[in-house]
Amino acid sequence: MTRIPLIRRPDVLAVLVGLTVLTLLATIGAEMGLVSTSFVKTLGKTLCLCLVAVAMDLVWGYCGILSLGHMAFFGIGGYAIGMWLMRARTEDIVAAQLANRPLPPTPEEIDQAAATQIFGVVGSDQFPWMWVLSDVLAVQLIAVVLVPGLLALIFGWLAFRSRVTGVYLSILTQAGTLALSLWLFQNDSGLRGNNGLSGLQNIPGLTHVPQSTLSLWFLWASAIALAATYILAAWTVSGRFGSVVRGIRDDEARVRFLGYDVEGYKLVVFTGTAMIAGVAGALYYPQAGIVNPAEIAPIASIYLAVWVAIGGRGHLWGAILGAAAVSLLSSWFTGGGAPDIDLGIYVVRWTDWWLVLLGFGFVAVTLLAPEGLAGLILRLTRRRPDRIGDMGPDKGALRREEASAEPAE
Amino acid sequence: MSALLEVSGVSKSFDGFKAIDNLSFAIGEPELRAVIGPNGAGKTTFMDLVTGKTRPDSGTIRWGELSRDLTRLSESRIAREGIGRKFQKPTVFEDQTVWENLRLALKGTRGPLTVLTYRRDRAERIAALAEEVGLSDHLARRAGELSHGQKQWLEIGMLLAAEPRLLLVDEPAAGMTSAERERTTAMLVEAAKTRAVVVVEHDMEFVARLNCRVTVLHEGRVLAEGSLAHVTADAQVIDVYLGRG
Ligand SMILES: Nc1ncnc2c1ncn2[C@@H]1O[C@H](COP(=O)(O)OP(=O)(O)OP(=O)(O)O)[C@@H](O)[C@H]1O
Ligand SMILES: [Mg+2]
Numbered sequence: 001m002t003r004i005p006l007i008r009r010p011d012v013l014a015v016l017v018g019l020t021v022l023t024l025l026a027t028i029g030a031e032m033g034l035v036s037t038s039f040v041k042t043l044g045k046t047l048c049l050c051l052v053a054v055a056m057d058l059v060w061g062y063c064g065i066l067s068l069g070h071m072a073f074f075g076i077g078g079y080a081i082g083m084w085l086m087r088a089r090t091e092d093i094v095a096a097q098l099a100n101r102p103l104p105p106t107p108e109e110i111d112q113a114a115a116t117q118i119f120g121v122v123g124s125d126q127f128p129w130m131w132v133l134s135d136v137l138a139v140q141l142i143a144v145v146l147v148p149g150l151l152a153l154i155f156g157w158l159a160f161r162s163r164v165t166g167v168y169l170s171i172l173t174q175a176g177t178l179a180l181s182l183w184l185f186q187n188d189s190g191l192r193g194n195n196g197l198s199g200l201q202n203i204p205g206l207t208h209v210p211q212s213t214l215s216l217w218f219l220w221a222s223a224i225a226l227a228a229t230y231i232l233a234a235w236t237v238s239g240r241f242g243s244v245v246r247g248i249r250d251d252e253a254r255v256r257f258l259g260y261d262v263e264g265y266k267l268v269v270f271t272g273t274a275m276i277a278g279v280a281g282a283l284y285y286p287q288a289g290i291v292n293p294a295e296i297a298p299i300a301s302i303y304l305a306v307w308v309a310i311g312g313r314g315h316l317w318g319a320i321l322g323a324a325a326v327s328l329l330s331s332w333f334t335g336g337g338a339p340d341i342d343l344g345i346y347v348v349r350w351t352d353w354w355l356v357l358l359g360f361g362f363v364a365v366t367l368l369a370p371e372g373l374a375g376l377i378l379r380l381t382r383r384r385p386d387r388i389g390d391m392g393p394d395k396g397a398l399r400r401e402e403a404s405a406e407p408a409e
Numbered sequence: 410m411s412a413l414l415e416v417s418g419v420s421k422s423f424d425g426f427k428a429i430d431n432l433s434f435a436i437g438e439p440e441l442r443a444v445i446g447p448n449g450a451g452k453t454t455f456m457d458l459v460t461g462k463t464r465p466d467s468g469t470i471r472w473g474e475l476s477r478d479l480t481r482l483s484e485s486r487i488a489r490e491g492i493g494r495k496f497q498k499p500t501v502f503e504d505q506t507v508w509e510n511l512r513l514a515l516k517g518t519r520g521p522l523t524v525l526t527y528r529r530d531r532a533e534r535i536a537a538l539a540e541e542v543g544l545s546d547h548l549a550r551r552a553g554e555l556s557h558g559q560k561q562w563l564e565i566g567m568l569l570a571a572e573p574r575l576l577l578v579d580e581p582a583a584g585m586t587s588a589e590r591e592r593t594t595a596m597l598v599e600a601a602k603t604r605a606v607v608v609v610e611h612d613m614e615f616v617a618r619l620n621c622r623v624t625v626l627h628e629g630r631v632l633a634e635g636s637l638a639h640v641t642a643d644a645q646v647i648d649v650y651l652g653r654g
Pocket of ligand 2: 452453454497579
């Protein structure tokens with residue numbers, strides 16, 4: 001059997017071409033004044049959500065681990081970069097204020113003033129311990145991947161080693177996520193409690209660059225990150241590694257009897273995808289401008305699973321479709337884009353009813369097209385084999401309806 | 410000939426029910442052995458114990474030249490030691506092609522990071538294996554689309570791919586046509602030329618064709634052992650097993 005080189009695979013090509021066209025159109029549109037800065041930011045943020053959806057699809061759609069905690073890793077990535085953004089910018093501002101004094105301020109004075117500025121809202125004037133190296137960009141950039149990676153490694157090691165699977169594992173990930181967000185809500189967590197970190201759209205050292213330009217830079221960066229991750233993910237799930245991982249999803253006991261250490265593979269996938277989620281968050285929050293504990297709430301991770309389910313689990317490009325479609329629709333409905341419907345006795349305001357619509361959409365997809373958008377597209381272009389049972393005995397196994405006739409490689 | 414696998418005094422109860430009762434069993438290398446016994450005799454449980462799926466309540470399971478205790482090793486570790494298993498119900502990866510299934514089973518590195526980076530496919534070896542189990546024309550098909558007999562063969566092919574020293578085969582001929590059975594017998598006899606093979610089977614005709622030593626299990630114990638002619642002449646065996654069938 002001859003294998004198609006990765007770069008010539010239709011899905012890889014489609015993603016690369018799609019991203020290039022999108023970013024070029026947005027750039028040209030923005031330069032001509034046709035596309036607003038806020039819409040460019042919406043596009044950039046959407047690409048970051050697509051990125052974390054690819055991670056979710058790897059861990060759930062391919063490895064069968066329904067993690068309901070990957071948005072926590074996304075949030076941690078945002079906090080990690082946010083600490084540097086907020087501190088460096090605040091220090092710039094206080095330095096400028098103090099510069100008018102007869103005596104130039106010492107670094108300690110600037111530090112002190114910045115700490116008071118940042119932590120005044122939670123009644124503190126000291127940098128907490130975890131901010132020790134937050135003025136070093138490189139450290140915070142490393143933290144973007146390292147902190148989610150380490151947390152996932154420890155959590156995964158404990159959970160997988162005890163062979164926690166299926167719904168119990170999902171509940172455990174939700175519990176972990178809830179614990180993290182409750183801790184972040186506390187004022188003495190060292191991360192400004194429910195205020196979160198703000199002003200993240202202002203990039204220290206780039207204050208002379210207008211937001212209209214910065215937003216384009218972030219759009220390009222997000223597109224590049226998504227393209228690179230897509231290629232990396234496609235490479236990962238092709239070849240024998242992908243076979244093992246899909247085997248674990250459908251029948252992990254069988255994989256064990258072939259001599260593969262199932263727990264080790266799960267750990268690699270869980271940790272790797274947590275790191276991708278961290279990167280996605282680090283690109284997202286400077287575009288959003290603010291990160292707070294509500295972003296890490298358990299519901300966010302459930303949404304992520306919904307996007308992937310709607311897009312079609314087990315197809316990387318399906319995850320992108322699902323995340324893009326749902327989050328763009330969501331900002332259209334909740335941003336007042338959709339006109340209210342006046343029923344005479346009751347006015348349907350989409351800002352209130354969007355979630356209900358999303359819920360119905362999810363139920364409809366589950367009932368009518370369990371293979372998601374990707375499966376619908378494949379169904380239109382290819383014949384689906386007639387199958388009797390699911391693809392394996394495990395809870396996370398691909399269901400009969402999800403198995404489209406797409407060859408793995 | 411020293412034993413490759415030596416099970417001694419192993420017992421296993423499920424909720425007070427003794428599925429395996431002080432069982433002792435040994436097999437050398439190479440050797441072909443048939444294990445027969447009525448339903449619920451503990452044949453599958455015996456394989457579960459050897460492959461680490463279930464842990465015995467007492468007794469030891471020794472393996473290889475070093476007499477390593479298998480009861481302390483994980484399932485995947487036992488498989489890497491060279492023990493391959495075919496399940497009673499054919500279990501192949503239905504979502505994956507025949508080719509992918511065989512590649513998954515090929516002897517070689519098993520660690521996540523090496524598997525991720527080491528990407529040689531060993532296409533000739535896979536083609537040869539497919540040839541051996543008669544699936545050459547089906548390499549690109551998904552295993553889920555194969556017939557029942559073809560799935561059984563694919564699973565045997567996967568076992569051979571791993572080049573194990575001991576092969577445990579649970580009811581390979583179940584649900585096969587007689588032509589398929591004949592072919593399966595040939596595959597197993599061929600495989601047993603270079604390794605130890607234990608075949609669990611109900612069908613006496615099939616066992617007769619294997620033409621090997623037979624162990625009769627009953628209520629978790631060995632009832633008789635010897636040639637097929639010898640065990641079928643045993644009064645106890647006739648009583649509990651053959652007499653009913
Ligand atoms: N996990 C388990 N939990 C409880 N009881 C079990 C378990 N596994 C096996 N048993 C019981 O142990 C006994 C032996 O079962 P086993 O499957 O080993 O029989 P077998 O010889 O393979 O039978 P068959 O010919 O029907 O395949 C049966 O009575 C079965 O119900
Ligand atoms: Mg059995």
